Amino acid sequence: MDFALSREHLALQAKARRFADEVLMPYEMECEDNDGLSAASLAAINQQVLSWEFNAINQAREDGGQGMSIFEQMLVDEQLGRITGAIWDTVFRPAYPLRFASQAQKHEYLIPTCLGTRRDAYAITEADAGSDPRQCVTRADRTGNGFRISGEKWFVTVGDVADYILVHAHVDGDADRAAVFFVDKNLPGVVVKRTPKYTHHFAYKHPEFIFDQVEVGEDKLLGRIGDGFELTKDWFVEARLGIAARCVGGATRVLEEANAFAAQRTQFGKSIRDFQAIEFMLADMAVEIMAAKSMLYRLSWDISQESDRKRNHGRAAALKLYCSEMVGRVCDRGVQILGGRGYMREQAVERLWRDTRVDRIWEGTSEIQRIIVGGQIKKRGTGTFTEW
Known part of the structure; x- marks a missing residue:
């Protein structure tokens, strides 16, 4: 067996190393000293991510991503891991399940997220549910026009800057009908409960969110009920x-x-x-x-x-x-x-x-x-x- 990296993979690995060391590493002490990065720094990095073509490495090119394989993503992630303060998370990529979005959802959410004009956060964990998602009590009750989401989510990484959240919930409280919903953060009923302090000083925060009878349409369901x-x-x-x-x-x-x-x-x-x-x-x-x-x-x-x-x-x-x-x-x-x-x-x-x-x-x-x-x-x- 030949386990040697191809010329293309070696080039990608070297490029990711340069990006990590030259673009991200200079921000490490700002992140450490200020428990995060300023809006100006985040905007500057965002532009560099786009110009270096490291945006949305996990999504298809037709959706605005770079279309990298799992192996190629790993080569990039390994180099990003050299950087402290989780500044690697500024190299934005939409959550993997978004590739299963409808065309309308892709245009509203996925493509803008691939291009850095929107940002997603994934909300699963709750006060009494984490390792076992079936224990989630966040529910999405059916209404005449869609769903009413109620519950509380913890540790929503990037939730401070994301403008929409992918919420794992149980339809009508039934764990066998788990589903994921697009929830825009500016909707009535979406409330940041608190933003805890943690051992690390990360580029982004991990807020706790309350969803107080948040109304979403049928078109905000990702995939099907039961796919959650x-x-x-x-x-x-x-x-x-x-x-x-x-x-x-x-x-x-x-x-x-x-x-x-x-x-x-x-x-x-x-x-x-x-x-x-x-x-x-x-x-x-x-x-x-x-x-x-x-x-x-x-x-x-x-x-x-x-x-x-x-x-x-x-x-x-x-x-x-x-x-x-x-x-x-x-x-x-x-x-x-x-x-x-x-x-x-x-x-x-x-x-x-x-x-x-x-x-x-x-x-x-x-x-x-x-x-x-x-x-x-x-x-x-x-x-x-x-x-x-």
């Missing part, structure tokens, strides 16, 4: 692959920073990288990244070719589990190698240590990923994970 879980699962697969890729990118930057520091830091008359304790930490970091990257590239390639939704869901869970836990170990060692400097927020290693902790939680905790993998083994045997 499959659409949300598709979103999870894409989101988990993106997390895994960014974890590998973030871990790689931590290793680079820790290695450079260990080479120049002198104690007891020699470079600290010459002490076996430090050398072994660097070696362990490199091996873990190598293993994760091998898994990331292979599975991203396979999922690009695979149409089996359940198998993709299981493998994406395994990948997200491994990469998110790997980056936590790598970041912890990186902080240790830098010592007191590793605890200073001006250091990328410290920021990535904080930023990546959430990767073991959002889009499904590590425990949920293990449940998904275990469920696949029960239903399909071990081959999904071992015979490839």
